[in-house]
Amino acid sequence: MLAPMRLALRRMRPRKLRIRILLAMVMLSVPPLILLGYISYNISKNTIVRNHMDNNEHNLKTASEVADLLLRNVVNMHRLILANDQVRADLEAVGEDGGRTLDVRAANRLQNVVVSNLIDTRHIDSICLFDRGFHAVCYGSTDANAGIYASPQGRLAIAGSSWYREALTAKGRELFFAYNVLQASPSSGSFSSVKVLRDPSDYETIGLLVINLKKSMFGQAMNDNQDSGFLVLDPAGSPVTVVYAQDPALVQKFADASGEEDAFRALHRMGYLTIGYRNDTTGWTFLHVVKASRLLQDSTRIGLATAWFAAFIGLIALLLSLFVSGSITRPLLQLKKMMIDWSKGNGEQAQRTAFDEDEVGAIGETFRRISTENVQLSERLVHSKLKEREAELRSLQAQIKPHFLYNTLDSIYWMAVIAKNKEIAAMAVALSESFKLSLNKGKETIPVFKELKHIEHYMTIQNLRYKGRFRYVAEVEPELMSLEILKLLLQPLVENAIYHGLEPKIGEGEVRLTGQLRDGMAIFTVEDDGVGMESQEQTQGGYGLGNVRERLALYYGPDSALTVRTAPDEGTSIEIRFRPLDIKEG
The missing domain is CATH 3.30.565.10 (Histidine kinase-like ATPase, C-terminal domain)
Structure with missing residues (x-):
C-alpha cells in the first residue's frame, strides 16, 4: 500500500531543482501567512463584536436609566395631581349626568400643579384631565385638547376604547401606551401615560388623567451613524409595536414581524447585529442595531491585507527561485552547517552564520525580516484599534454626563417634594x-x-x-x-x-x-x-x-x-x- 504511494509521489515530483525550490519556497511562506491571517481575522472579529456588545449594553442601560428618571417624573406628576385637594374637589363635584363639568378654574388649577412641580417640561406634549362625563381640560401647547375625544360623540367613545378598559383594569396604576391615545393616527410623535383617578375614601372613579410625552425624549439617549440605529419596541404588541425609531427605514425591515423575537430574527437575516435592554418602568425594549458589515470592516481589511501580503510573498519566492538554481550548492551547504549547529545546541553560532549575497541568502534574510515586521505591525494595529475604541467609549459617556447631572438634581428635588422638605x-x-x-x-x-x-x-x-x-x-x-x-x-x-x-x-x-x-x-x-x-x-x-x-x-x-x-x-x-x-x- 505504501510502496505504490511513494512511487506516485516520486513521479509527481518535478525533475528540475529550480521548480522544486520554487514549490518549496511557496509552500513554506504562503500557508503560514494565510493561517496567520485567518486567525487574526477571527480574533479581531470576535474582539470587535464583543467590545461592541459590551459598550452598547452599557450605553443602553444608561439610556434606560435616563428615560426612567423622566418616566418616573410623569408617574409622580399623576400622583401629585390626584393628591391636590382642589383638583380632586373639582372632579368629585362633577356628576355623572353631565350637569356640571370642569371649567376654566379647574384648568388653571391643573396648570398651577404642573408648573409648580415640574422643573423641566420640554418633553411634555400635553396633559388632559377628564371628569366622570369625559369632559376635559388640557395643559400644554396652544392647541392642546382632547383630540378625537373633544366632541360629544368622541366623549361617548372613550368608555368603549381598548386603552380605557385596560386603564380601568389597572386598579389605579399608571399605564404607558406606545401611541397617543387621544390622536387618530398611531404614528404621531408622542405617546401616552394614562391613569384612572379614584376617590381615596371609597375608591370610586372620579376622573381620568392622560399625560402625552414627546417621543423625541428617546432621541437624546443615543447617537447613531448611518449604519446603525436606536429603537424602542413594545413587546406586548402583535405585530411588534415600534414606540420610537431614529431611522424610520429600519422599521420597514421587520414590519411583518409577529413579535419581538421574530423582529430580531428578521434583522439578523438582513445582516444586522442587535442588542437590547428592558426598561424597568414601561417594560419596553431599548434596542441598538448596527450593520455587521460596517462593524466588521476593519476585520475584513485585515483579511484582505493578509491575502495580498501572502500573494506578495509568493511572488517574491517565485522570483528568488529563478536566481537560486545557478549557485545552489554552497548556500545549501551553509544551511546544512547551520542545521548541524542547531542540532548540536550551538544556537548562537548558528545565528552568526553569514550567508552570501545570493538567492538562498536573500530568501532567508527577507523571510526573517518580513516575519519580524509582520509581528510588529500586528501589535501596532491591535494597539491602535484598542485606543480608537477607548476614545469612542469616552466620547459616548461624555455626551450623557450633563443629562445625568440634571436628572440627578431633578431626582433630589422630587425626593424632597415627596418628603415635604x-x-x-x-x-x-x-x-x-x-x-x-x-x-x-x-x-x-x-x-x-x-x-x-x-x-x-x-x-x-x-x-x-x-x-x-x-x-x-x-x-x-x-x-x-x-x-x-x-x-x-x-x-x-x-x-x-x-x-x-x-x-x-x-x-x-x-x-x-x-x-x-x-x-x-x-x-x-x-x-x-x-x-x-x-x-x-x-x-x-x-x-x-x-x-x-x-x-x-x-x-x-x-x-x-x-x-x-x-x-x-x-x-x-x-x-x-x-x-x-x-x-x-x-
Missing part, C-alpha cells in the same frame, strides 16, 4: 438653574437679566445655609436688562460681599446691586454693610476679584475698570464700568 427642594431647584445659567450652552456672554437670575439663585442657596441672614436688593435700569455682558461678571462680586463682608458680621446684612448706563458706559456697583476691610490690599489676595479684573480687561479693553472702596465697620463697595460691545459696534 421645602428647603432641600428649593436648594435643588436653585442649584439646577444656577448650573444651567453657568454653562449657558457654551456661550461666553449672557443677558443682564439672566446674570441677575443667577445671583438670585445663589442668594437663595446662601439664605438657606445661613437661615435668611442676608437681604439682596437689585436696582438695574430697564435698558440694561437685555444687554449682553460677559458671563459670571457680577455674581463673583456678590459672592465676595457675602464671604468677606456679611458672613463675619454678627446679625443680618444687606447686599445692594445697582446698574446704570451713562455716556455709553455700563456701570454696576455692588455694596454691602458688612465688616469692611482695613486696606484694599486685602482684596488682591482672593481669586474671585482678580479673575473678574483680568477677564474684564481682556474682553472689554483698557477703557474698563474695577474700583474697590472699603473701610473697617463701614462695608465695601465694588464698582465695575465698561463699554458694552454691542453699543460700541453700533
Whole structure:
C-alpha cells in the first residue's frame, strides 16, 4: 500500500531543482501567512463584536436609566395631581349626568400643579384631565385638547376604547401606551401615560388623567451613524409595536414581524447585529442595531491585507527561485552547517552564520525580516484599534454626563417634594438653574437679566445655609436688562460681599446691586454693610476679584475698570464700568 504511494509521489515530483525550490519556497511562506491571517481575522472579529456588545449594553442601560428618571417624573406628576385637594374637589363635584363639568378654574388649577412641580417640561406634549362625563381640560401647547375625544360623540367613545378598559383594569396604576391615545393616527410623535383617578375614601372613579410625552425624549439617549440605529419596541404588541425609531427605514425591515423575537430574527437575516435592554418602568425594549458589515470592516481589511501580503510573498519566492538554481550548492551547504549547529545546541553560532549575497541568502534574510515586521505591525494595529475604541467609549459617556447631572438634581428635588422638605427642594431647584445659567450652552456672554437670575439663585442657596441672614436688593435700569455682558461678571462680586463682608458680621446684612448706563458706559456697583476691610490690599489676595479684573480687561479693553472702596465697620463697595460691545459696534 505504501510502496505504490511513494512511487506516485516520486513521479509527481518535478525533475528540475529550480521548480522544486520554487514549490518549496511557496509552500513554506504562503500557508503560514494565510493561517496567520485567518486567525487574526477571527480574533479581531470576535474582539470587535464583543467590545461592541459590551459598550452598547452599557450605553443602553444608561439610556434606560435616563428615560426612567423622566418616566418616573410623569408617574409622580399623576400622583401629585390626584393628591391636590382642589383638583380632586373639582372632579368629585362633577356628576355623572353631565350637569356640571370642569371649567376654566379647574384648568388653571391643573396648570398651577404642573408648573409648580415640574422643573423641566420640554418633553411634555400635553396633559388632559377628564371628569366622570369625559369632559376635559388640557395643559400644554396652544392647541392642546382632547383630540378625537373633544366632541360629544368622541366623549361617548372613550368608555368603549381598548386603552380605557385596560386603564380601568389597572386598579389605579399608571399605564404607558406606545401611541397617543387621544390622536387618530398611531404614528404621531408622542405617546401616552394614562391613569384612572379614584376617590381615596371609597375608591370610586372620579376622573381620568392622560399625560402625552414627546417621543423625541428617546432621541437624546443615543447617537447613531448611518449604519446603525436606536429603537424602542413594545413587546406586548402583535405585530411588534415600534414606540420610537431614529431611522424610520429600519422599521420597514421587520414590519411583518409577529413579535419581538421574530423582529430580531428578521434583522439578523438582513445582516444586522442587535442588542437590547428592558426598561424597568414601561417594560419596553431599548434596542441598538448596527450593520455587521460596517462593524466588521476593519476585520475584513485585515483579511484582505493578509491575502495580498501572502500573494506578495509568493511572488517574491517565485522570483528568488529563478536566481537560486545557478549557485545552489554552497548556500545549501551553509544551511546544512547551520542545521548541524542547531542540532548540536550551538544556537548562537548558528545565528552568526553569514550567508552570501545570493538567492538562498536573500530568501532567508527577507523571510526573517518580513516575519519580524509582520509581528510588529500586528501589535501596532491591535494597539491602535484598542485606543480608537477607548476614545469612542469616552466620547459616548461624555455626551450623557450633563443629562445625568440634571436628572440627578431633578431626582433630589422630587425626593424632597415627596418628603415635604421645602428647603432641600428649593436648594435643588436653585442649584439646577444656577448650573444651567453657568454653562449657558457654551456661550461666553449672557443677558443682564439672566446674570441677575443667577445671583438670585445663589442668594437663595446662601439664605438657606445661613437661615435668611442676608437681604439682596437689585436696582438695574430697564435698558440694561437685555444687554449682553460677559458671563459670571457680577455674581463673583456678590459672592465676595457675602464671604468677606456679611458672613463675619454678627446679625443680618444687606447686599445692594445697582446698574446704570451713562455716556455709553455700563456701570454696576455692588455694596454691602458688612465688616469692611482695613486696606484694599486685602482684596488682591482672593481669586474671585482678580479673575473678574483680568477677564474684564481682556474682553472689554483698557477703557474698563474695577474700583474697590472699603473701610473697617463701614462695608465695601465694588464698582465695575465698561463699554458694552454691542453699543460700541453700533
